[in-house]
Each structure stands twice: as C-alpha cells, then as structure tokens.
Amino acid sequence: MKWSRLFPAVFFLIGLAHPFLLPAGEKVVIGEIEDVLLLPWKIRIPARIDTGAALSSLDARDLRVEGGFAHFKLSQKLGGTPLRLPVIDWLDIRSAEASERRPIVEIDLCIGSRKVRTRVNLNDRSKVRYPLLIGRNTLREHFIVDCLQERCAPPSCEEASSP
Amino acid sequence: MKRTNLLSGFFFLLLVAVPAAGAGAEEKAVIGAVEEVLLLPWGVKLLARVDTGATTTSLDARHLKVEENIATFQLPDRYEGMVIRVPVVSWKEVRSAGGKEKRPVVEMDLCIGARRIRARVNLNDRSMVNHSLILGRNVLRRHFVVDVTRARVQDPVCPVPRKTEKQTPPAPHPLPIPE
Numbered sequence: 001m002k003w004s005r006l007f008p009a010v011f012f013l014i015g016l017a018h019p020f021l022l023p024a025g026e027k028v029v030i031g032e033i034e035d036v037l038l039l040p041w042k043i044r045i046p047a048r049i050d051t052g053a054a055l056s057s058l059d060a061r062d063l064r065v066e067g068g069f070a071h072f073k074l075s076q077k078l079g080g081t082p083l084r085l086p087v088i089d090w091l092d093i094r095s096a097e098a099s100e101r102r103p104i105v106e107i108d109l110c111i112g113s114r115k116v117r118t119r120v121n122l123n124d125r126s127k128v129r130y131p132l133l134i135g136r137n138t139l140r141e142h143f144i145v146d147c148l149q150e151r152c153a154p155p156s157c158e159e160a161s162s163p
Numbered sequence: 164m165k166r167t168n169l170l171s172g173f174f175f176l177l178l179v180a181v182p183a184a185g186a187g188a189e190e191k192a193v194i195g196a197v198e199e200v201l202l203l204p205w206g207v208k209l210l211a212r213v214d215t216g217a218t219t220t221s222l223d224a225r226h227l228k229v230e231e232n233i234a235t236f237q238l239p240d241r242y243e244g245m246v247i248r249v250p251v252v253s254w255k256e257v258r259s260a261g262g263k264e265k266r267p268v269v270e271m272d273l274c275i276g277a278r279r280i281r282a283r284v285n286l287n288d289r290s291m292v293n294h295s296l297i298l299g300r301n302v303l304r305r306h307f308v309v310d311v312t313r314a315r316v317q318d319p320v321c322p323v324p325r326k327t328e329k330q331t332p333p334a335p336h337p338l339p340i341p342e
Contacts (some may be wrong), residue, residue, distance in 0.1 A: 029308065032300060050215055052212060052216040141310075147215050147300045147307075148308075
C-alpha cells in the first residue's frame with residue numbers, strides 16, 4: 001500500500017481533531033477593556049481587566065453599611081441605580097498613607113459569553129477611569145486576557161439577552 | 164477516490180486557514196499571574212507580577228540616582244543587591260495617591276520563556292511591594308496572553324552572555340551600603 005493513499009485519512013482525522021487541539025479552548029479570551037453586564041439589572045459597565053489586582057472592585061457612591069447590608073448607588077453615568085447587597089466580608093487595605101476597610105459583596109456579571117458570580121470590593125472610584133476593575137478572583141478558571149485586544153468579547157450570556 | 168481526495172483537501176484547507184485567521188492570538192504564548200523573567204545581559208532571574216492593569220513595565224530600583232542621563236541603582240537584597248547602570252531614554256510622569264512623580268525610563272532585554280524582548284521599563288523604589296518586576300501592557304500586548312489560573316508557566320531559557328553572568332558590572336561610584 002502506498003503512503004500517499006493514507007494522506008486523505010490522516011488529513012481527515014487531523015481536520016476533525018484540530019478544534020480540540022487549540023490551546024485553552026474552554027476559556028473565554030477577553031481584552032484589556034471589556035463592557036460587562038451587571039445582572040440581573042443588565043447595566044452595562046466598562047471594565048478594566050486587571051491581572052495585577054487580587055480582588056475585583058466596583059465604583060460605589062454614597063456608600064454606607066447598615067445591618068450587614070451595603071447601600072450604595074452606581075455613578076450617574078451608569079444610571080445612578082441604588083443597590084442594596086449583603087456584606088459577606090471586609091477588605092483591609094494598608095498603604096503608606098492610610099489604612100482603609102472596604103465592604104465585599106457578591107454580584108453576578110456577564111463577561112463575554114460567561115455568567116459569573118463574583119466577589120467585588122466597594123469603593124468610590126470617581127477618580128479612576130473605569131468604574132469596574134476585574135481582578136484575578138473573577139478571571140480565575142474562566143478567562144484568558146489578551147492585551148492586544150479591547151472590547152473583543154461583548155456580553156452575550158443567555159440570561160442577559162432574554163427580554 | 165476522488166471524493167476522498169476532495170474531502171482531505173477540504174480538511175487540509177481548514178487546517179491551514181483556521182489557525183492563520185486567528186494568527187494574532189495563536190502566536191502568543193500563555194503566561195500565568197506570576198512569571199520568572201531573566202534580565203539581560205545581567206542574567207538575573209526575577210519573579211514578575213503579570214499586570215494587565217499596568218500601562219508600562221516597572222522595576223524595583225533601590226538607591227536610584229540619575230547622573231548625566233545614566234541611571235544607577237541596586238536590585239533588592241534577594242538578588243544579591245546587584246548594581247545596574249543603564250542609560251535613561253525618557254521620563255514618565257506618574258500620578259499616584261501621594262501626588263505627581265517623575266520616573267526614569269530605561270530599555271532592557273527581558274527573557275520570558277524563549278523570547279527575548281527589548282522593552283521600556285520605568286524605575287522606582289518598590290520596596291513596599293511583593294514583586295520586583297511588574298510586567299505591564301507594553302510587554303504583554305504583542306507577545307503574551309494571560310491565564311491567572313496558572314503561575315510560572317514559561318521558564319526563561321535565553322542564553323546569558325558568559326562574561327556578565329552573575330557578575331556585577333563595574334560601578335565607578337560605589338553605592339552607600341543599606342543599613
């Protein structure tokens with residue numbers, strides 16, 4: 001039997017298999033900046049994807065904590081929606097200048113095609129460009145970051161697209 | 164027979180065309196949340212934080228001084244306090260909580276995995292921070308994608324010039340010894 005007669009079969013098999021040979025196929029590739037949806041409200045928030053941050057962070061205005069709940073508003077730019085979420089933990093930040101305690105809450109986000117429930121710390125981010133920072137706690141297991149790209153994975157979760 | 168040839172041709176095209184279409188992402192190597200980076204030509208291996216939130220790359224430079232456009236500084240003690248002298252190519256203004264600050268920017272070769280990358284690095288005293296080197300988007304953008312589930316994915320394997328290996332380049336003015 002000639003080897004050339006095997007080529008069709010070989011290419012056929014490689015052709016079938018190659019989608020599975022691509023690296024990290026199960027993780028969603030996202031850019032350095034992405035618009036994500038805050039669920040269930042479907043509020044579109046521009047986010048900086050930051051592998052340097054251990055914990056994600058959300059811009060919370062007029063923040064106060066009462067009876068274990070964080071009461072805050074999103075910025076006017078995002079519609080100023082008032083939110084009330086249970087505080088599940090606290091983040092202690094020590095810097096050269098001062099120490100600070102920030103409440104941590106859990107939120108549902110749609111990033112690319114993935115819906116993820118994730119922890120975020122709440123603080124006033126009015127001085128920084130992006131109201132949401134997606135840190136390593138959210139990225140782990142789900143996403144791969146490609147800094148060459150921006151807004152390459154628009155939010156497309158099933159839940160988000162339903163009316 | 165003809166039909167199988169046609170079929171194999173189709174899959175061959177698929178095999179060639181699909182990776183080519185995604186070439187921008189495909190050529191990039193995957194790195195983790197922290198990676199070992201070899202600083203060349205000095206041959207020092209540093210553990211770097213991979214930080215897509217940082218515009219530029221920065222290095223912990225102790226006892227930093229700039230004279231006649233040459234930056235002289237020391238690496239942290241865990242790198243045997245190696246002294247590095249390198250020309251300043253520009254200055255970067257940084258806004259931080261403390262106010263405005265100007266940092267010297269130098270060019271260095273970073274070896275990550277098998278890639279030797281010439282990169283701009285800004286210098287500042289980062290003694291408060293865990294990682295001596297922060298890999299920012301200027302280095303990540305063209306070469307890597309980041310998977311924070313992983314760490315130390317790539318072993319730096321670039322050849323180190325023998326003469327400078329593990330040696331301190333001569334410093335004309337000895338630096339003060341830290342307490």
